[in-house]
Amino acid sequence: MAVLRPTCRRLLTPALFEVRPSLLPQKRRLATTTSEAPTPASRPQTAFSDRVNAGPSFSDFLGGRPDESLDEILSEAESLELRTVQVGPKGRKREHTRLPSWLKTPIPTNENYKRIKSDLRGLGLHTVCEEARCPNISDCWGGDKKSAATATIMLMGDTCTRGCRFCSVKTSRTPPPLDVHEPENTAEALSRWGLGYVVLTSVDRDDLADGGSRHFAETIMKIKQKAPAMLVEALTGDFFGDLEQVKLVAQSGLDVYAHNVETTPELTPFVRDRRATFPQSIAVLRTAKEARPDLITKTSIMLGLGETEAQLHDTLRQLRAANVDVVTFGQYMRPTKRHMKVEEYVTPEVFELWRQRALEMGFLYCASGPLVRSSYKAGEAFIENVLKKRSSLKREELVAAQAGRNIDLGSMARAES
Numbered sequence: 001m002a003v004l005r006p007t008c009r010r011l012l013t014p015a016l017f018e019v020r021p022s023l024l025p026q027k028r029r030l031a032t033t034t035s036e037a038p039t040p041a042s043r044p045q046t047a048f049s050d051r052v053n054a055g056p057s058f059s060d061f062l063g064g065r066p067d068e069s070l071d072e073i074l075s076e077a078e079s080l081e082l083r084t085v086q087v088g089p090k091g092r093k094r095e096h097t098r099l100p101s102w103l104k105t106p107i108p109t110n111e112n113y114k115r116i117k118s119d120l121r122g123l124g125l126h127t128v129c130e131e132a133r134c135p136n137i138s139d140c141w142g143g144d145k146k147s148a149a150t151a152t153i154m155l156m157g158d159t160c161t162r163g164c165r166f167c168s169v170k171t172s173r174t175p176p177p178l179d180v181h182e183p184e185n186t187a188e189a190l191s192r193w194g195l196g197y198v199v200l201t202s203v204d205r206d207d208l209a210d211g212g213s214r215h216f217a218e219t220i221m222k223i224k225q226k227a228p229a230m231l232v233e234a235l236t237g238d239f240f241g242d243l244e245q246v247k248l249v250a251q252s253g254l255d256v257y258a259h260n261v262e263t264t265p266e267l268t269p270f271v272r273d274r275r276a277t278f279p280q281s282i283a284v285l286r287t288a289k290e291a292r293p294d295l296i297t298k299t300s301i302m303l304g305l306g307e308t309e310a311q312l313h314d315t316l317r318q319l320r321a322a323n324v325d326v327v328t329f330g331q332y333m334r335p336t337k338r339h340m341k342v343e344e345y346v347t348p349e350v351f352e353l354w355r356q357r358a359l360e361m362g363f364l365y366c367a368s369g370p371l372v373r374s375s376y377k378a379g380e381a382f383i384e385n386v387l388k389k390r391s392s393l394k395r396e397e398l399v400a401a402q403a404g405r406n407i408d409l410g411s412m413a414r415a416e417s
Contacts (some may be wrong), residue, residue, distance in 0.1 A: 152199040152200070152201055152235070153186055153190070153198070153199070153200050153201070154201050154202060154203065155182060155186070155200060155201070155202040155212070155215060155216060155219060156178055156182070156202045156203055156205050156212045156215055157175055157176055157178070157179070157203060158170055158203065159171065159172045159175035159176065159203060160172075160175070160203035160204050160205075161173060161175060161203070161204050161205055161206040161207055162204045162206065162273035162275060162276065163273055164262075164271065164272045164273045164276070165270070165271055165272070165339055165340040166262070166271055166272075166302065166305075166332060166334075166335075166339055166340060167335075167339075168335035168336060168339065169203060173207070174207065175203070175205065175207065178205075178208075178212070178215055182215070182219070183215065183218040183219040183222050184222055186200075186219050186222075186223070187219065187222035187223040187225070187226045187227075188226065190223055190226075190227065190230065191223070191226040191227040191230070195227075195230060196229075196230065196231060196384060197230070197231045197233070197383075197384045198223070198230060198231070198232055198233070199233045199234075199235060199258075200216070200219060200220065200232065200233065200234050200235065201234075201235035201236070201258075202215075202216060202235075202236065202237065203237075204237040204238075204273075205237075206240055206275065210239070210242070210245050210248075211237065211239035211240055211242065211245055212237075212239075213236075213239055213242075213245035213246075213248045213249050214248065216234060216236060216249050216252070217248050217249050217252035220232055220234060220249070220252040220253050220254050221252055221253055224253045231255045231256070231383075231384055231387055232253070232254045232255055232256070233254065233255065233256035233257075233258055233298070233383070234249055234254045234256070234257055234258065235258040235259070235260070236249055236257070236258070236259055236284070237259070237276075238259065238276060238280050238281055238284050239284070240275065241280045241283065243283060243284070243287045246284050246287045246288055246291070247287060247288075247291040249288075250287070250288040250291040250292050250295060251291055251292060254295070255295070255296065255387055256295070256296045256297075256298055256326075256383055256387075257285075257288040257289075257292075257295050257296070257297050257298070258297070258298040258299065258300075258326075259281060259284045259285055259288070259297075259298075259299060260281075260299055260300040260301075261278060261281045261282070261285075261299050261300075261301060261315070261319070262276075262300070262301065262302055263301060263302055263305050263307060263315075264278075264301075264307045264308075264311040264312060264314070264315045265278040265279075265311075265314075265315065265318075266307075266311050267305055267306060267307055267311070270340075271302075271305055271340065281299075282318060282319070282322050285297050285299060285319070285322045285323075285324050286322040286323065289322070289323045289324075294390075296325045296326060296364070296383060296386070296387070297322075297323065297324045297325050297326070298324070298325065298326035298327070298328075298383075299319060299324055299326075299327055299328075300327070300328045300329075300330065300373070301315065301327065301328070301329055301330075302329075302330055302331070302332040303329055303330070303331055303332065303344070303346045303350075303351070303354075304331050304332045304342050304343060304344045304345060304346050305332050305340075305342075305343055305344075306343035306344065312354070313357070316357070316358060316361055316363075317361070319363075320361050320362055320363070324363070325363065325364040325365070326363060326364055326365045326366070326383065327358050327363050327366050328366065328367040328368065328372050328373070329351055329354050329355070329358075329366070329367070329368035329369070329372060330368075330369065330370065330371065330372040330373050331345070331346055331351075331370040331371070346370065348369060348370060351368040351369050351370060351372075352368065352369075354366075354368050355367075355368035364386065365382050365383065365386075367382075
């Protein structure tokens with residue numbers, strides 16, 4: 001028997017393994033099949049989502065896309081998307097687009113323009129004039145000398161972490177790290193040029209814990225150290241709603257705090273990146289004013305995006321409620337085929353009408369026109385005049401207050417400009 005046991009084990013073991021599966025409990029098959037639970041009906045898309053999805057998304061602006069042809073700079077006709085008309089005899093009509101004369105700008109060929117561009121590249125500095133393809137670059141950089149020119153320096157690189165549907169600045173979720181020497185280089189370059197008024201702006205840097213506010217503040221302080229008489233305007237982002245960062249920049253020694261609402265509250269979700277909201281922008285402007293009551297606050301609005309007259313008037317009312325001093329109006333111009341189209345072509349007469357309305361509502365100054373941008377030479381000259389008068393009339397204000405008189409700096413500056 002001892003000899004037979006291994007053989008029996010070898011014979012029985014496979015049989016057990018074959019029988020074992022049949023001993024497992026089996027699912028009982030029913031004669032009738034049960035109907036599966038009904039899937040809930042999908043929620044219909046809203047008009048808002050339809051409009052947003054029809055436009056470019058954040059990923060459309062990221063680098064390394066296969067279809068780089070969409071980044072082609074549009075011609076003047078394409079960027080404006082003007083209404084076309086059919087001209088010619090019946091049966092042989094053809095489509096024709098007429099361009100208005102007031103939007104034609106000269107190609108920058110001035111020697112001073114070339115010198116400024118060379119200096120900026122040599123110091124590794126960027127300007128929003130170039131990155132945003134501003135139509136006024138020939139006028140602002142084409143002065144007879146550098147000190148008469150206006151250039152808006154763009155801090156923290158040339159790559160933004162947001163993808164607004166109107167802006168042509170490069171976009172990436174992971175932009176390059178900050179240049180620690182940029183504040184010093186910027187201050188040195190500006191002090192050499194001997195400018196009386198300078199505008200600093202930046203890309204949005206949501207990848208940084210403070211949104212770049214300390215970098216902004218350091219640059220402003222270094223400029224004031226090297227050129228105390230130079231007036232500094234800071235056009236900042238919203239720092240993702242962190243108002244402590246707004247206070248840091250407002251109290252760094254600058255003279256004008258600018259933040260652009262860009263459009264009306266109703267159009268903000270369709271025009272700007274989803275992280276930028278209208279109430280958040282209003283909070284930035286209000287906080288800057290509260291942190292420094294003597295600070296001039298400024299914002300800019302684009303027209304031609306489909307806004308209504310009632311929406312625009314309500315936007316101005318909310319800005320005045322936040323004590324915003326200066327507002328500018330300009331025509332939206334589509335930079336590339338990736339960006340949203342122009343909905344309306346606003347005439348100079350309408351721009352003038354909104355300028356008058358803004359002044360009647362109590363704004364200190366309003367620059368309004370098809371080619372006006374947030375950093376606008378005429379507006380900066382006016383603000384510079386106001387700031388210089390405030391500095392020179394501090395003693396007179398005290399005397400006037402004691403005598404019961406009232407000095408309106410805004411009207412005085414307007415009278416001289």
